[in-house]
Amino acid sequence: MEKVTVKASKTYDVIIGTGFFDDAGSMIRKTVGGQVAAIISDDTVFELYGKRLINSLENSGYRVVKHVFTKGEVSKNTETYLSIVEFLAAEKLTRSDVVIALGGGVPGDIAGFAAASYMRGVHFVQIPTSLLAMVDSSVGGKTGVNLTAGKNLLGAFYQPDLVLCDVSLLSTLPQEVFADGMAEVIKYGMIRDKTLLEVLGDCSLVALSDIISRCIEIKRDIVAEDEFEQSTRKLLNFGHTVGHAIEKLSNYEISHGAAVAIGMAVETRAAVSMGLCDESCLDELIETLQKHKLPTSLADLPDKTKYNAKNLAEVCLSDKKRDGDSITMVFPEKPGSCILKEIPVGELEDIIALEL
Ligand code: GLY
Secondary structure: OEEEEEEOOOEEEEEEEOOOHHHHHHHHHHHHOOOEEEEEEEHHHHHHHHHHHHHHHHHOOOEEEEEEEOOOHHHOOHHHHHHHHHHHHHOOOOOOOEEEEEEOHHHHHHHHHHHHHHHHOOEEEEEEOOHHHHHHHOOOOEEEEEEOOEEEEEEEEOOOOEEEEEHHHHHHOOHHHHHHHHHHHHHHHHHOOOHHHHHHHOOOHHHHHHHHHHHHHHHHHHHHHOOOOOOHHHHHHOOHHHHHHHHHHOOOOOOHHHHHHHHHHHHHHHHHHOOOOOHHHHHHHHHHHHHOOOOOOHHHOOOOOOOOHHHHHHHHOOOOOEEOOEEEEEEEEEOOEEEEEEEEHHHHHHHHHOOO
8 A cells, every 4th residue: 555645734645555445434533533424425436335435434433424416527516515515414414523525526526525615624535436536636625516607616625634545446437437537647647747658558456556646646746835726736737728618518428537638639739839849749648648548639529510719718718727817728848747828818719729
């Protein structure tokens, strides 16, 4: 087992390993204590892993309660959020009790926001079950839900007390959901460590553990430097400006990973056109995305006319990455190194159009 310690407004451990899920109860008890453990999960993940987690928590002396919602990004809304906090209140959770997110990015983000806001903050543990959640969303304290106007527009920075990444839980992931997580791994490769792009062929559990640990180390360093996304943390948004707009325009039918993959390709094509990086950088990105069966262009999307530069730019204007009249975008200089660039909002459409 490996431990990565994140030092932010809260200091906490991320444990990465294989086959320790049934010890979650004792690990959580040791870290946060409390009497009640509230599991927040979606129906698919709860069916697979809920019973084992309940047993483990009960064996460690917790009274366990659960709130399970319908799987998918469409559930990441204020209605689900309110049903969770009402549930916590009905179960009389106190500030010394613990909310546990069991699942991918959606349960993690929504449970985290519930934990951040219920009674102004209760203990919070993340047990990610998708690659995407392990390498990205469970670490770093971004929590929230979508509003009608856009993705993650309501939320809080709220660091967990503990993150448990049992890589063996990934064995039940469908291929396309696994590929979604690979898009975020490729993002880390592009922004900080090009060796990640090279090792991605080996998907054994041991190799995966190492890859996940490396991504979490990169995130640890970035979050320690800029927890509240004033500067360096914006690098983690590579591919996300266009990516979030694609997700929103598709009514969340296009997955986060696929949207980010296209977003990275669009933003890198723009970087080549602006003379910020060489064509070889784009080639390496495209080749790596294709190796993992991820889309690489807006032309790969089902309804090509909907995802035009004008519509995408318009959605970007409601994104929280916008700051007044400009939006900070991330562009690669070469694999393993990206830069931040302020783009006047009026130029966004032309930049996205560079890809078409
Ligand atoms: N997912 C990007 C971040 O945590 O900053």
